[in-house]
Amino acid sequence: MNEDNDTPKRPGNLRDEAAEWFAIMRGPDADARREEFEAWLARGALHRTAYNKIAETFSIGKGLKEDAPDDADSAAPSPTSQKPGKLKMAGLALGLVGAAAALYLGVVSPGKLKKDGPEIANSSTTGGTSSQLQSKLGEIREVQLPDGSHVTLDTDSLVLTKFDRDLRDVRLVRGRARFNVEKDNRPFVVAAGNGTITALGTSFDVGLARDERVTVQLFEGSVDVRVRRDLSAAETPVRLAPGQQLIFRAEKAAAPIQVTNAPVTDRRWPEGVREYDGVRLGDVLGEANRYATGPILVAAADVSDRKVSGTYRIRDVERLAENLADMLRLALIRGNNQLLLVKTCPSPRKENCTPPS
Template identity: 45%
Template sequence: MMEEAQTPPSHGQLRDEAADWFTIMRGPDAETRRQEFEAWLARGAVQRMAYNRIAETFSLGKFLNETSETEKPDLPKPQGENRRRMYLAFVGTALVGLTAIGAFHWYGDIPAGNLASPPPIAVSLPSGAQPQKLATAIGEIRFFKLADGSTVTLDTGSLLLISLSKTERDLRLVRGHARFEVAHEARPFVVSAGGGTVTARGTIFDVTVADDRRIKVHLLRGAVDVAMADARGQSGGPPLRLTPGQQISLEEGGVLQLAQASDANNGDAQWPDGLRDYENVRLSDLIADANRYASQPLVAASDDVNEIRVSGTFRVTDTKHLAQNLAGLLGLTLVASPNSLSLARSCPAGRQNICQPPS
C-alpha cells in the first residue's frame, strides 16, 4: 500500500503540529479529537516520525525539570487544564534542552520498523483454507492487513493462527502480544488465547499470552465479550463485556482480575510504535520490557541501580539508543561488553569492557 505523495511540510511546522497533537492526546479532549489525530497521523511517515520524536523529547523534558525520582515526594496528579499546561511545559522544555545539547534530529536515522503505522502487509486467506500462520521474530513488530479489512499488529516473538470462512473469523494467539483493529461486518470476529475467547465487532483491543500463560485482554475502543472455559473445555460462565479502558487477566478455570477504566494500565497503548509510557516504575521493569526486543540485553550492574524510579515515554525497541538515553538522563555509566549493555554507578576495574562514564 503506497501513501499519497504530499508536499513535505517544514521541520518547524511538523514540530509544532506534533507537539500540539501530543498535548491534546494526553489531555481531557483526547477521545473527542482522536479521529482528527488519526487522520493527521495517516498523512505519512514524516508525521508519525515527528509525533514519536515529541514523545521521546517529553521523557527528556521530565528529567530536565525534575530531581531524581528517588528523591521526589509523591504529589497529586494534575487534572484538566492544569495537566494540559504541564504537558505543554514539559514538551517545550524538552525541545529547548535537546536543541541546546545538539541531540534533536527530526529526520535522524530511525529504523523503518520503529515508525508508527507503516503500510500493513496484506494477508488474503481463502474461505475454508487451513489456518495461516503469522509470526514475528525477536525484536520485530509487524503490521498485517487481513482480507476482511481488519488489521493485526504482532509484537516481538508472537505467533497467530488465522482461519476465515463464509460465516466466521477465527484467530488464535499462540504466544506473544497482538493488537486487533476489527473491521465491522456480519461475521463474528473471535480471538482465542489459552482457555479464553474474545468476541468483537468493529473495535480495537490487545491480547497478551504472558510468559506465565496468563491471558490479558485490554480494550481500547468499542466493546468485547470475554469468555473463559474450565479445565474440561466447558464454558466457565456467561461472557463478561468490557468497556473502553478496561483490562482483564484470565487463567484456566476463571477470571483473575478486572481493572476498571480509571485503574487500567494504559502505559503500553503506543507499543505498536515501539513506545511505552512509564510512571514512577523501577528501572528493572523498564529494562525487562526492553529486553523482550533485544539481541544484546540491557542489565543493571547493581541492585541499587535496578531500584531507581523512572517516568516518561521511551522507545524500548532500540536497546542501544535506550541505554544511552538512560545513562545520560540518570547520570549512570554505560558499560558495553560482547554479551550485554550494563548501566552502572561507575566504570568497573579492568580493560575488557568499553566504559562510557556519565557526561
C-alpha cells in the first residue's frame, strides 16, 4: 500500500488540515466526525505525523504532566467505536498521539508552565466554557469573548479558548489575531508555539507563521512573554512596552530573544488596510495572496523586485492588482483564476490584457 499518495500539493496544507481535525475532535461534533477523522489519519504516516505535531505544539512543549487528570484518555478518539477494518492504521496514529490525549480536555493553562510539562486545564471546571473560533480564507472576523474582550482573526486563522472562574486561556493554532483585552481579576493568557503572552489589560497582535515563527506586537498596555526553549521551565518573562515587538520560533531556539520596535505599517490589518514604504512587489503580493482564492503573479524577477509604497486595501485582490499595475506601469493579464503582472502585453494583444498606463 502506498501511503500519502494524495498529499496536498500546497505547502502547509497538511498542517492546516491537522489543526482543523485537532479542533474538531475537541468539539461537539467529535462523535459525528470520528469515522471521517480516523479515515484521514489512516491515509498515511505524514498525516499522523502532522496531527501529532499539532498536539505537541498545543501542549507548549513535548512533556505532559505525569499526574494529568485520570479521565484524560477518555476524551481522545476511541478505536473501539470503529469498524474492525479501519482499526489498523487509525490505531497506530492514535498511539502516536496518545501522550497528548489530555489535551482534548480543554485549552492548556499557559500560565502553569512546569519543568516536566504544562498542567492541563480540565474542561469540566464549573462554569467553564470552551470554544473554537475560525476565519475563512480571505475573511477578517471579530468576535466578542465571554469576558467582554474582543479577538479579531486574520484570514485563515484558528483560535481555541477556555474561560472559567479562575482563568482566561487562549491558544492560537494558526494565523494571526488581535486581542483587545478587558481588565479582569483572572489572567488572560495567549499561547502560541512554545510561548505564552500574559496580557495586563491591553491591545496586542499574535501571529503564528507557517515556518513556526511567532510574532508578538504590543499597541497598548503591557504584556509578559514567556518562551520555553525545551522541556525545562519557561524562561523569565520579557515585558513589552507599547510599540515593541518580540519574535521567537516555535521550535528550539539557540539565539537570545530580542525586543525590537514594531513596524507601524500593518497596524490597520483588521480593517483590511496595509501600508507600504519601499517594499518589494513580490513581498506585497505574498501578503495579498494570503487572502486570495486566485493569486496575483509576476512574470519576471526584476518585476518582483520593484518597490511599492502607499496604502492599499489588501483583501480586494483584483483592485490591488489594478492599482499596482497602474503605479508601476505594468500590464495586467486576467485569466485561469489568476492575475499576472507583466512588463507589456504579448503580441498580438488579447482582450484579457490591460496594457501599461
